[in-house]
Amino acid sequence: MGRYHFIFPRWSNLLLPAAVVAGMTAPLYVAFMVAFGFSPKSTDVGYQPVQPIPFSHAVHAGELGIDCRYCHNTVEVAAHAAIPPTQTCMNCHTQIHPESKLLEPLFHSYETGRPVEWVRIHDLPDYTYFNHSAHVMRGVSCVECHGRIDTMERVWQEHTLSMGWCLECHRNPAPHVRNPDLVTQLEWGWDMDAAERIAEGDRWLEINDLHPSQDCTTCHR
Amino acid sequence: MTTLPIDNPIDELSDDPRQRAPLVLNHHEFGTVTAEILRANEAKKPPMAWYIAFVISFSLMSSLGLLVGYLVVTGVGVWGNNNPVMWGFPIVNFVFWVGIGHAGTLISAILFLFRQKWRTSINRFAEAMTIFAVICAGLFPGIHIGRVWLAYWLFPIPNQMDLWPQFRSPLLWDVFAVGTYFTVSLLFWYVGMIPDLATLRDRATNQVKAIAYGFFALGWRGSMRHWHRYERAYLLLAALATPLVLSVHSVVSFDFAVSQLPGWHTTIFPPYFVAGAIFSGFAMVLSLAIPARELWGLKNFITMRHIENMCKVVLLTGSMVGYAYGMEFFMAWYSGEVYESFAFINRAFGQYAWAYWIMVSCNVICPQLFWFKAVRRNVWVIFIITLFVNLGMWFERFVITVTSLANDFLPSSWGWFQPTWVDVMTFVGSFGLFMTLFLLFIRFLPVLAIAEIKGVMPEADPHAHHGHDGEADA
Numbered sequence: 104m105g106r107y108h109f110i111f112p113r114w115s116n117l118l119l120p121a122a123v124v125a126g127m128t129a130p131l132y133v134a135f136m137v138a139f140g141f142s143p144k145s146t147d148v149g150y151q152p153v154q155p156i157p158f159s160h161a162v163h164a165g166e167l168g169i170d171c172r173y174c175h176n177t178v179e180v181a182a183h184a185a186i187p188p189t190q191t192c193m194n195c196h197t198q199i200h201p202e203s204k205l206l207e208p209l210f211h212s213y214e215t216g217r218p219v220e221w222v223r224i225h226d227l228p229d230y231t232y233f234n235h236s237a238h239v240m241r242g243v244s245c246v247e248c249h250g251r252i253d254t255m256e257r258v259w260q261e262h263t264l265s266m267g268w269c270l271e272c273h274r275n276p277a278p279h280v281r282n283p284d285l286v287t288q289l290e291w292g293w294d295m296d297a298a299e300r301i302a303e304g305d306r307w308l309e310i311n312d313l314h315p316s317q318d319c320t321t322c323h324r
Numbered sequence: 325m326t327t328l329p330i331d332n333p334i335d336e337l338s339d340d341p342r343q344r345a346p347l348v349l350n351h352h353e354f355g356t357v358t359a360e361i362l363r364a365n366e367a368k369k370p371p372m373a374w375y376i377a378f379v380i381s382f383s384l385m386s387s388l389g390l391l392v393g394y395l396v397v398t399g400v401g402v403w404g405n406n407n408p409v410m411w412g413f414p415i416v417n418f419v420f421w422v423g424i425g426h427a428g429t430l431i432s433a434i435l436f437l438f439r440q441k442w443r444t445s446i447n448r449f450a451e452a453m454t455i456f457a458v459i460c461a462g463l464f465p466g467i468h469i470g471r472v473w474l475a476y477w478l479f480p481i482p483n484q485m486d487l488w489p490q491f492r493s494p495l496l497w498d499v500f501a502v503g504t505y506f507t508v509s510l511l512f513w514y515v516g517m518i519p520d521l522a523t524l525r526d527r528a529t530n531q532v533k534a535i536a537y538g539f540f541a542l543g544w545r546g547s548m549r550h551w552h553r554y555e556r557a558y559l560l561l562a563a564l565a566t567p568l569v570l571s572v573h574s575v576v577s578f579d580f581a582v583s584q585l586p587g588w589h590t591t592i593f594p595p596y597f598v599a600g601a602i603f604s605g606f607a608m609v610l611s612l613a614i615p616a617r618e619l620w621g622l623k624n625f626i627t628m629r630h631i632e633n634m635c636k637v638v639l640l641t642g643s644m645v646g647y648a649y650g651m652e653f654f655m656a657w658y659s660g661e662v663y664e665s666f667a668f669i670n671r672a673f674g675q676y677a678w679a680y681w682i683m684v685s686c687n688v689i690c691p692q693l694f695w696f697k698a699v700r701r702n703v704w705v706i707f708i709i710t711l712f713v714n715l716g717m718w719f720e721r722f723v724i725t726v727t728s729l730a731n732d733f734l735p736s737s738w739g740w741f742q743p744t745w746v747d748v749m750t751f752v753g754s755f756g757l758f759m760t761l762f763l764l765f766i767r768f769l770p771v772l773a774i775a776e777i778k779g780v781m782p783e784a785d786p787h788a789h790h791g792h793d794g795e796a797d798a
Contacts, residue, residue: 107528107530107533107534108526108534109525109528109537109538110538110543140484146484265484265485266485266487267483267484267485267486267487268484270485270486270487
């Protein structure tokens, strides 16, 4: 026997109930972490910045029925969906509300030639190559990723745009494809029931011979 | 059965088949066994050689840390890995270290289940060696992935990318195999150490030691119930660890065998790798045991009989490895496969022939010397042979990894692998990590399984002094 003796102090008996409590609260912790991970705070869903001009998609795309492609005119041929230049706005706004205070930044831009500084909402990581034309021309509607833009007064991000979310559709595309002629008809299909919608999707998958790729290199080049 | 005198403290190498050599020399009481084994732990200062070894090991470990930092900051371009040899030193070193880590569990688990009592003197530090070797092994794939901060992608953790590791890839099986092996080995080592930690606690000469050892001894009092549960737990862990001895290096060999490269894609790989792992593991145990028993004064416990037994294991596994080398050549010829034949002719006579012949000399020819009793009983010769075996086993992994990658199907894509100084120093530094951990272990933890050793002494047998069936069946 050495001169020093060690026995566990009495309070160490508390370790057992403490371990039990920790074990029981572990599911709560997991639930909290998962909820936090999926919450809009982490995923950017609902991101709705204030734009330099209070442009209303609800008015232009919804009430007036202007086709998406009138402004975002590159979406059928290019990877990038163009933000329209000031000139596109001025096609109408030389005549409509030419004195509006709210449109002041637009007129200023038109006079000086400096573009309006719109705030980007849908922003993918730089290592992800998303191609608008590849999707739009195969019958993936704008609404599948952007939501009902035609009802949004000020646009927000509708979906997470995470990789898992992309893959969800690449693995099971039927509920998300349609007749390519109807891609900008955002309200199309909302009155269908799920089975009907999937049948329609399957039909167009077959017609256009669609096989969405799940290779890494499809998006990460 | 004839009764033989039980006290035979001198002739530890008796070859009289009627009498087993004693496993503990010059001790007749349990108390002196404890005192002698713990003498080095309880000494105020370790011997000078320990300090010298520690300074060297610690410097090498620090250089490893710096080089890993340099790698992380700069990228894997600091290594020689490049097209077509993408698996350079990191994978060679990984397989080398995992292999070394195999002797520990073999000694602790398989020899335990087979009631090989001579294992008691070597199992503790063989297990420690296993754990430290697996730590070194785990380091290399971790830094080989390039983006070290994403190392958690090796594990199947649910994530927003909906992305899983490739479950069909042996590289993922490796993660599980090595992870399981490390966990079980660590548990086995620790559980086995609890009674000895309690001994250290009770003999502690200051409060800090008493609390530290006392904490890890988990309140061990040596009651009958404690022993009962301890022995159950130890037996169960031995049973759990046993399949791992065979499975881990089999899975490591799948890293090669499952791919379709000539020289890799062979079914002999799992048994061949396991034999090689045990071979290199025992060689490393000997390389460590010989100086340790000298410096730590453990010659009464790690006797020449123990050393000789280990030499025989090295001889056996070395011959198995040699057989595997020969069989690989035979199959390459017998298959009639032009690429397979080329792979092996290229190994022996191609641009890496020097590495191949170093491997053959060290692994096949060297251990054959253990056929001679005089060699098996000369610690200097054994020490040198085991160092050669370690060298040879490193070259085996180098030959397998590099030759097949450097010269595959298409001559237009052939290449030449040139390690950089960072490659070399990272490998040397991993020895620093290994030795630092080992030196700390022999200084602060019971280097032999004190409680178990007492169990194999004749004095542990209640009938020992009755003159019938004289000895504990050692």
